[in-house]
Amino acid sequence: MTQLHLYGHPDSGHACKVALALSLAGLDHGVTFVDIHAPPETRPTDFLDASPFAEVPLLLIDGTPVFQSGAILLEIAQRFGVLGGESPEGLRLGREILMWEANRIGMCLPQLKAARLDGGEGLPADVICWLRVRLETDCANFARLLGEGPFLHGAAPGIGDCAVWGYAQWLDEAGVTPTAPLERWIDAMRGLDGMKTPAAFFPA
Ligand SMILES: N[C@@H](CCC(=O)N[C@@H](CS)C(=O)NCC(=O)O)C(=O)O
Missing domain, CATH: 1.20.1050.10 (Glutathione S-transferase Yfyf (Class Pi); Chain A, domain 2)
Structure with a gap:
């Protein structure tokens, strides 16, 4: 089964877009809260290593990072055939x-x-x-x-x-x-x- 892990923050509408898509599609995933109000260098190291701009959302798909909310949504729809990705x-x-x-x-x-x-x-x-x-x-x-x-x-x-x-x-x-x-x-x-x-x- 594909492993999914989402990094986000409740004040980020961009992160909420992805969290909602995963939830509506019923895709199991882990979540890490990233404090976007704290200086970027204080964010989790695994997140900083994977997110080119230190921004949320970031979705790891079997360990491969995908960034930019729109790109992540398209990846979810296409890969899993959900939320429009059915046709x-x-x-x-x-x-x-x-x-x-x-x-x-x-x-x-x-x-x-x-x-x-x-x-x-x-x-x-x-x-x-x-x-x-x-x-x-x-x-x-x-x-x-x-x-x-x-x-x-x-x-x-x-x-x-x-x-x-x-x-x-x-x-x-x-x-x-x-x-x-x-x-x-x-x-x-x-x-x-x-x-x-x-x-x-x-x-x-
Ligand atoms: N174009 C990006 C926007 C991402 C973005 O602006 N993320 C903000 C939160 S909404 C962020 O992580 N800010 C923290 C920072 O810039 O240090 C997307 O669609 O994912």
Whole structure:
């Protein structure tokens, strides 16, 4: 059986994307909590040896490190034939949503969330304004992608849903009011059997 081990932190939406995918796919795996708020050099040595940027998420697959959340999600879908990886069409849709997420909604939301953190340095008002304008477009495009489906992948969630979930789970924290389609999708995501809180995905 393939050995899987995930390194992550509950404050990392990128790590949550992968933890959710493993959970939804029912893939057994070990987890190591990596303190991303501590200086990189204090992180576990095995993690530093395997993670080129000392960033989470990192997934070891039979000891082989895979980094970058999108690449990890694609690896999971393809290798195990899950979450869209069951068909060429599902995989293509997953790739499309992953590229869109990384460039658009997954760029805006983490910045808006970070800007509101207690003790954070915030962002200049015109940058916040720019992110909010971009996010309006992202929310409209999210609605197009979702269509009538409960999930972005249709009747069942796929890697694209996991990717968007990473930071869409924290709309309140980002100071964003969900549009109706986002709210409907968030409710469907929260109702999934494999859904967990970030702290449950990565216990300290
Ligand atoms: N593009 C990367 C982003 C990874 C990333 O930014 N990880 C952050 C947490 S969300 C991290 O590990 N930060 C710790 C550091 O930079 O020292 C991905 O998709 O995996």
